[in-house]
Amino acid sequence: MKFKTILGSLLITLFMAAPAMAENYIIDTQKHHAFIQFKVKHLGYSWLLGRFDTFKGTFTYDAKHPENNTVKVTIDTASIDTNHAKRDKHLRSADFFDVAKYPTATFESTSYEDKGHDRGIMKGLLHLHGVTKQLAIDVDQVGTGPDPWGGYRRGFEGHTILHLSDYHMPFAPKLGPVSEDVQLYLSIEGIRQ
Amino acid sequence: MNLRNSTTTYGWITIVLHWAMAVAIFGLFGLGVWMRSLGYYDAWYHRAPDLHQSIGMITLALLLFRLCWASTNVKPHTLGAPWERTGGIIAHRLFYLLMLIIMTSGYLIPTAEAEGFDIFSGLHVPALFHLTPKQADINGAIHKYSAWLIVVLAALHAAAAFKHHLINRDATLLRMLGKKKGE
Numbered sequence: 248m249k250f251k252t253i254l255g256s257l258l259i260t261l262f263m264a265a266p267a268m269a270e271n272y273i274i275d276t277q278k279h280h281a282f283i284q285f286k287v288k289h290l291g292y293s294w295l296l297g298r299f300d301t302f303k304g305t306f307t308y309d310a311k312h313p314e315n316n317t318v319k320v321t322i323d324t325a326s327i328d329t330n331h332a333k334r335d336k337h338l339r340s341a342d343f344f345d346v347a348k349y350p351t352a353t354f355e356s357t358s359y360e361d362k363g364h365d366r367g368i369m370k371g372l373l374h375l376h377g378v379t380k381q382l383a384i385d386v387d388q389v390g391t392g393p394d395p396w397g398g399y400r401r402g403f404e405g406h407t408i409l410h411l412s413d414y415h416m417p418f419a420p421k422l423g424p425v426s427e428d429v430q431l432y433l434s435i436e437g438i439r440q
Numbered sequence: 441m442n443l444r445n446s447t448t449t450y451g452w453i454t455i456v457l458h459w460a461m462a463v464a465i466f467g468l469f470g471l472g473v474w475m476r477s478l479g480y481y482d483a484w485y486h487r488a489p490d491l492h493q494s495i496g497m498i499t500l501a502l503l504l505f506r507l508c509w510a511s512t513n514v515k516p517h518t519l520g521a522p523w524e525r526t527g528g529i530i531a532h533r534l535f536y537l538l539m540l541i542i543m544t545s546g547y548l549i550p551t552a553e554a555e556g557f558d559i560f561s562g563l564h565v566p567a568l569f570h571l572t573p574k575q576a577d578i579n580g581a582i583h584k585y586s587a588w589l590i591v592v593l594a595a596l597h598a599a600a601a602f603k604h605h606l607i608n609r610d611a612t613l614l615r616m617l618g619k620k621k622g623e
Binding site (some may be wrong): 325328331333335336 | 479574
């Protein structure tokens with residue numbers, strides 16, 4: 248009897264859990280409602296801004312169990328754009344990103360800590376320039392709802408700081424200690440599948 | 441001495457173009473190799489590439505004028521053995537081809553993202569071509585390897601000139617200095 252109760256409640260739990268399964272989203276990079284931007288200090292006097300133009304990714308969203316939220320993004324490192332051809336060429340070269348050898352960078356989440364009020368911390372592994380480092384991204388949900396074209400969308404923004412010296416880019420130390428911290432800003436809109 | 445070439449001598453225009461471009465090309469090569477080794481906080485980190493681009497564009501203008509000038513002038517008869525004459529003609533054509541490739545690819549690097557540059561902070565050079573996202577990288581590689589090729593070719597060219605002068609004892613080198621044999 249007891250065993251049956253346990254089994255029954257287990258089955259009910261499983262059954263109940265099924266409809267609350269995570270929603271799958273594809274990041275809208277087709278119409279580009281998604282941006283990966285960075286800024287780094289120039290000489291310590293101002294901010295240099297740049298972005299990656301080409302990337303793709305997916306995320307899952309589970310309203311009932313936010314700890315199950317996941318994200319995976321793959322960035323085309325050659326798409327780096329700082330609005331200056333010679334600098335972008337330098338950044339693509341072996342002095343920095345070495346895009347011939349490391350054409351992609353990836354971020355894959357490992358855990359999500361819900362902080363309430365549509366906020367949380369997405370932890371994961373950033374794989375960049377042959378180095379894998381733990382990264383914690385502060386995440387805010389910006390909004391969610393149906394779009395006018397028959398789809399359903401959900402958008403987040405994220406902030407994090409990465410340390411340039413972690414990624415062993417040969418020219419990076421020459422920029423000086425003022426350029427050690429790179430701020431990343433992510434604005435990601437997903438279309439529910 | 442004439443401005444124009446004859447069948448035995450070079451005119452002054454050709455001679456000045458030849459030596460000015462020789463100096464420019466070796467200078468650009470040295471400057472190019474050196475500027476790539478500069479550190480970010482070096483005073484020449486921006487100045488050297490600006491100078492390289494400015495001299496490079498002036499050399500391109502000289503090259504275009506030189507091609508027009510060469511095509512409207514006779515060439516002095518080549519001297520030496522048949523293989524030397526053929527080799528010389530091939531080398532001269534390769535020079536023109538390499539110079540065109542080097543200067544075109546050089547222009548396409550800084551202008552790859554629709555941003556022009558200035559010659560000595562004066563005349564603006566517009567960005568005209570945006571061919572592929574890899575334009576700067578591809579032309580960078582073409583620029584580097586063809587620059588090394590032209591330096592090797594120039595060394596051969598100089599060796600050949602000395603061979604003509606010291607072994608063949610003909611007028612090949614002297615006439616590019618505006619002198620006649622025996623003067």
